[in-house]
Amino acid sequence: MEPRKKQAHVVSAFRRTVIIALVVAGATLTLAQTAERPPVKIGFMVPLSGANAQNGRDILNGFLLLLEETGYQAGGRKIELIVEDDEGIPAVGLTKARKLIERDGVHMMGGALLTSTGYALAPYIESQGIPMVYPVVSADDLTQRRRAKWIIRTGYTGSQPNHPFGEYAYNTLKLRTVATIALDYGFGWESVGGFRRTFEEQGGRITQSLWAPLSIHDFAPYLAQISRDVDAVYALFLGRTALQFVRQYEEYGLKGRVQLIGMGTTTDEHVLPAMGDEAIGVITALHYSGALENPANRKFAAAYRARYKRVPSYYSESMYTGGKWVLAAIDAVKGNVEDRNALLEGLRNARPTDLPRGPVVLDEYGNPIENIYVRRVERVNGVLQNTVIATLPNVSQFWKYNPAEYLKQPLYAR
Amino acid sequence: MTPACLALDNVSRHFGGLKAVDKVNLIVQPGERRAVIGPNGAGKTTLFNVISGEVRASEGTIALFGDDVTKLAPHQRAVRGMARTFQITKLFPNLTVMENVLLACEAQDPRRFTMHRPMSSCVDLERRAEALLAQFGLGTFAHDTAKNLSYGVQRKLEVALSMAGRPRLLLLDEPMAGLSSGESESMLAILRNLDSAVAVLLIEHDMDIAFAFAERVTVLYQGRVLTDGHKDEVSANRTVQDIYLGSPIAE
Amino acid sequence: MDAANLPSNVLRGWRRPVFYALAVLLVVGPPFLSTYWVGLLTQMVILAILAMSLDILLGYTGLPSLGHAAFFGVAAYAVAVLATRYQLGFWTCVLGGIMIGTLCSAAIGLIVSHVRDVYFLMITLAIGMVLWGLSNRWIPMTGGDNGLAGIPRLETHAGLPFAGPIPFYYVTLLVFAVSAGIMALLVRSPFGLTLRGVRESESRMKSLGFNTWLHCYLSFVISGVFASVAGVMWAYYNGFVSPTYLDLTASSELFLMVTLGGPATLVGPVIGAGAIVLLKNVISAYTARWLLILGIVYIVAILGAPQGLWNLGRSKRT
Numbered sequence: 001m002e003p004r005k006k007q008a009h010v011v012s013a014f015r016r017t018v019i020i021a022l023v024v025a026g027a028t029l030t031l032a033q034t035a036e037r038p039p040v041k042i043g044f045m046v047p048l049s050g051a052n053a054q055n056g057r058d059i060l061n062g063f064l065l066l067l068e069e070t071g072y073q074a075g076g077r078k079i080e081l082i083v084e085d086d087e088g089i090p091a092v093g094l095t096k097a098r099k100l101i102e103r104d105g106v107h108m109m110g111g112a113l114l115t116s117t118g119y120a121l122a123p124y125i126e127s128q129g130i131p132m133v134y135p136v137v138s139a140d141d142l143t144q145r146r147r148a149k150w151i152i153r154t155g156y157t158g159s160q161p162n163h164p165f166g167e168y169a170y171n172t173l174k175l176r177t178v179a180t181i182a183l184d185y186g187f188g189w190e191s192v193g194g195f196r197r198t199f200e201e202q203g204g205r206i207t208q209s210l211w212a213p214l215s216i217h218d219f220a221p222y223l224a225q226i227s228r229d230v231d232a233v234y235a236l237f238l239g240r241t242a243l244q245f246v247r248q249y250e251e252y253g254l255k256g257r258v259q260l261i262g263m264g265t266t267t268d269e270h271v272l273p274a275m276g277d278e279a280i281g282v283i284t285a286l287h288y289s290g291a292l293e294n295p296a297n298r299k300f301a302a303a304y305r306a307r308y309k310r311v312p313s314y315y316s317e318s319m320y321t322g323g324k325w326v327l328a329a330i331d332a333v334k335g336n337v338e339d340r341n342a343l344l345e346g347l348r349n350a351r352p353t354d355l356p357r358g359p360v361v362l363d364e365y366g367n368p369i370e371n372i373y374v375r376r377v378e379r380v381n382g383v384l385q386n387t388v389i390a391t392l393p394n395v396s397q398f399w400k401y402n403p404a405e406y407l408k409q410p411l412y413a414r
Numbered sequence: 415m416t417p418a419c420l421a422l423d424n425v426s427r428h429f430g431g432l433k434a435v436d437k438v439n440l441i442v443q444p445g446e447r448r449a450v451i452g453p454n455g456a457g458k459t460t461l462f463n464v465i466s467g468e469v470r471a472s473e474g475t476i477a478l479f480g481d482d483v484t485k486l487a488p489h490q491r492a493v494r495g496m497a498r499t500f501q502i503t504k505l506f507p508n509l510t511v512m513e514n515v516l517l518a519c520e521a522q523d524p525r526r527f528t529m530h531r532p533m534s535s536c537v538d539l540e541r542r543a544e545a546l547l548a549q550f551g552l553g554t555f556a557h558d559t560a561k562n563l564s565y566g567v568q569r570k571l572e573v574a575l576s577m578a579g580r581p582r583l584l585l586l587d588e589p590m591a592g593l594s595s596g597e598s599e600s601m602l603a604i605l606r607n608l609d610s611a612v613a614v615l616l617i618e619h620d621m622d623i624a625f626a627f628a629e630r631v632t633v634l635y636q637g638r639v640l641t642d643g644h645k646d647e648v649s650a651n652r653t654v655q656d657i658y659l660g661s662p663i664a665e
Numbered sequence: 666m667d668a669a670n671l672p673s674n675v676l677r678g679w680r681r682p683v684f685y686a687l688a689v690l691l692v693v694g695p696p697f698l699s700t701y702w703v704g705l706l707t708q709m710v711i712l713a714i715l716a717m718s719l720d721i722l723l724g725y726t727g728l729p730s731l732g733h734a735a736f737f738g739v740a741a742y743a744v745a746v747l748a749t750r751y752q753l754g755f756w757t758c759v760l761g762g763i764m765i766g767t768l769c770s771a772a773i774g775l776i777v778s779h780v781r782d783v784y785f786l787m788i789t790l791a792i793g794m795v796l797w798g799l800s801n802r803w804i805p806m807t808g809g810d811n812g813l814a815g816i817p818r819l820e821t822h823a824g825l826p827f828a829g830p831i832p833f834y835y836v837t838l839l840v841f842a843v844s845a846g847i848m849a850l851l852v853r854s855p856f857g858l859t860l861r862g863v864r865e866s867e868s869r870m871k872s873l874g875f876n877t878w879l880h881c882y883l884s885f886v887i888s889g890v891f892a893s894v895a896g897v898m899w900a901y902y903n904g905f906v907s908p909t910y911l912d913l914t915a916s917s918e919l920f921l922m923v924t925l926g927g928p929a930t931l932v933g934p935v936i937g938a939g940a941i942v943l944l945k946n947v948i949s950a951y952t953a954r955w956l957l958i959l960g961i962v963y964i965v966a967i968l969g970a971p972q973g974l975w976n977l978g979r980s981k982r983t
């Protein structure tokens with residue numbers, strides 16, 4: 001009896017040990033798993049080579065700055081950023097997206113600069129069901145007639161700054177006749193289209209619309225054509241073409257005779273430091289300015305300048321701000337990024353604050369409602385900057401129109 | 415009366431100032447065997463080129479089997495029943511001997527446009543090709559690549575290709591040049607065995623061969639027909655003897 | 666494809682085991698691969714059809730086209746336009762794509778079949794550029810630089826009961842097998858022999874009585890048909906078309922696939938297509954200078970295997 005009892009005791013002690021061991025092991029494993037949850041993978045692509053490499057680099061730099069500030073950490077998980085160069089070619093972008101999603105298994109995507117790449121990626125992103133943030137691509141229809149469930153835009157639509165700017169030009173700048181000259185592609189058409197609509201609704205008149213090919217190298221023939229008896233010339237250029245246009249505008253004796261206004265990219269900080277006095281006085285509209293006076297932007301601009309020795313452009317700000325949506329979404333799902341639907345919800349419902357460009361909320365189409373700034377180029381302390389002369393608050397992509405009515409009309413075209 | 419196989423009326427061909435062929439009149443009757451002789455540069459090959467269409471006539475008209483072909487392309491003349499060989503061998507170098515001959519056999523066959531079955535299923539074409547190879551003693555080379563053949567064998571293939579389409583007019587440009595005497599003999603035998611309805615024009619430098627093969631001889635000199643007639647008349651002609659037979663050019 | 670349909674010495678020596686190994690791999694491999702690799706394999710197989718179509722022209726007929734990607738692109742655009750702009754059904758899109766690509770090659774063939782060698786190269790290059798320009802500038806139809814996106818998935822468009830990368834792959838493989846079988850039969854046919862005849866000695870062909878213009882023309886159109894088939898598959902695979910797919914780079918890459926793999930073998934260009942897709946995707950993941958690397962690979966291959974990989978250790982062409 002005794003030995004049997006003893007034996008029973010031994011068994012129960014053994015059983016207890018086993019149970020404890022199991023619990024400990026289980027706990028360790030669980031703990032280990034929580035501690036070593038694999039990083040959240042974010043796929044990111046912009047042009048890092050080719051004609052648009054600098055803009056792509058700016059976008060990436062803004063994102064890197066944000067990730068450094070937050071320690072590559074969100075929702076309790078490490079963040080691993082996988083960067084690809086889409087070369088500014090849509091087909092390459094698509095190939096890179098396949099690689100990022102299917103091979104690297106990223107949980108989320110960000111990037112794209114060009115409208116063409118944006119349109120190319122959209123159906124693929126939709127078919128894969130991976131949330132993606134477009135910080136820059138501005139094609140109106142991506143959040144209008146051809147909106148994608150899995151893509152949100154934290155930038156703007158081409159016509160968005162131009163709707164209020166058209167009214168501002170008529171009512172505040174007192175312009176009555178305007179000639180436009182813009183790059184001949186979607187971004188140009190949509191921007192000019194937005195400006196023309198509100199400007200003409202107010203009673204102004206676009207007397208002339210010139211379109212320059214993307215490959216343009218000399219504006220002489222265009223500047224010769226531009227009529228001198230308008231109140232202003234509206235110009236939309238970027239990069240090399242912006243530098244060249246603004247310079248030739250002065251060389252042709254137009255500066256000082258006809259006010260130059262335009263889309264914000266024409267004097268954006270990605271080209272402004274390379275411009276001279278010819279740029280002074282140009283008035284443009286955009287949802288950001290490097291010289292924007294608010295605490296968040298002062299902090300951002302200083303950090304950016306310290307880190308990259310450059311003034312931040314709107315491209316730089318785009319993914320610093322867009323990245324906040326990414327981080328907020330990861331936080332919202334507590335790092336559980338494998339639940340893609342929840343992650344997408346997190347993105348759409350994110351409300352980041354303290355943004356360099358001012359307050360932003362996404363509309364139900366996935367496009368920001370944000371301030372538009374009218375900026376005039378001035379030289380301050382020896383440096384050119386886009387001084388904000390007016391803030392047009394909370395501008396929606398539909399301006400003051402009814403979205404349903406708005407969407408029934410065709411996309412702005414040439 | 416059946417029309418002449420070939421009728422040249424005042425045909426000339428100029429290369430710049432050079433009159434390579436100069437106002438040549440020539441009639442070849444069905445079944446005729448004629449040799450064309452003349453010193454180097456006399457214009458014999460050019461004459462063949464003009465007849466076959468490789469080179470356009472500068473003036474004059476050419477009739478094949480009664481039809482004016484002056485303006486027709488080489489293949490349009492070939493399908494009328496004319497074939498030729500080239501002084502400088504022109505084969506399909508990277509194809510096998512068999513494929514070379516098969517190509518020649520299908521040239522005038524509607525199956526040249528057949529795409530849906532392999533060549534090997536065209537049994538009769540292969541038979542014809544094999545027979546032709548046998549006729550020229552090329553059977554053992556059937557699966558060799560043409561460019562790897564010896565010169566003599568290539569010359570035989572050159573002639574074999576021209577005969578595959580069963581032409582009624584055959585232009586042979588020095589087919590025996592470069593062959594050993596044994597090879598020449600067998601070639602001559604093949605030529606002699608040709609259907610008597612086929613008219614043959616033979617350019618040949620070797621007088622013995624030329625005279626052994628042909629009844630009639632045309633002598634070209636500086637692009638012109640010097641004389642044209644039965645071989646006995648021609649060999650008796652003083653001028654011919656002077657400029658050709660007696661000269662060292664005759665070798 | 667059926668080995669019996671290939672010219673016998675295309676499969677001589679080491680080529681036979683390699684050929685069968687590759688065939689088996691293509692058939693049984695995909696279920697064991699990740700979707701990324703299935704996607705790459707699908708690309709390879711589609712571009713293999715395209716490369717074989719150029720092989721008919723370049724390898725067999727000896728006509729070096731530098732604009733061949735144009736027909737591929739035209740067919741892909743046709744599918745995109747028909748499917749997205751006009752919302753037409755599957756078979757209309759497929760047949761429309763093949764027909765428009767073919768008609769395009771039939772029209773262009775009328776011009777280019779008259780010239781040879783470097784002139785052929787130049788004129789096909791020029792025409793390829795014109796079509797590329799058209800895809801770029803005919804914005805209302807092609808969307809210009811933005812391309813056309815939103816082509817439906819083949820499985821849903823065709824109403825197939827299954828969907829996903831693997832079913833799509835097998836559909837592609839079937840199209841590939843049928844195309845390859847037809848092309849393999851074609852090059853062994855009496856007509857196929859005439860193409861090689863044109864390549865070897867066109868003037869001899871003429872004096873034998875062949876209308877070589879017609880043979881070149883037919884070769885051009887036939888290769889246009891298969892390029893179109895590849896273009897249609899590409900449109901469905903990619904879901905997106907843009908001018909990049911018919912530009913000079915695309916055509917030269919295609920040219921490379923054929924010459925690298927081994928012209929006039931059909932199998933070689935398939936391998937060339939596979940190799941280039943692989944290099945492009947794998948190397949580009951590590952370096953942006955993949956074109957440079959591809960160039961080096963090509964130079965090495967030219968020095969090591971001037972007749973192309975599939976002709977390694979063989980002096981004669983077939």
Ligand SMILES: Nc1ncnc2c1ncn2[C@@H]1O[C@H](COP(=O)(O)OP(=O)(O)OP(=O)(O)O)[C@@H](O)[C@H]1O
Binds near residue numbers: 452
């Ligand atoms: N394509 C050409 N362009 C210019 N001159 C040519 C051309 N073809 C032939 N000739 C010239 O025409 C003349 C006749 O040449 P052809 O080849 O017809 O002579 P041939 O009688 O065949 O001589 P051979 O016995 O040497 O073969 C030569 O002077 C030759 O240089």
Ligand SMILES: [Mg+2]
Binds near residue numbers: 458501
């Ligand atoms: Mg001669």
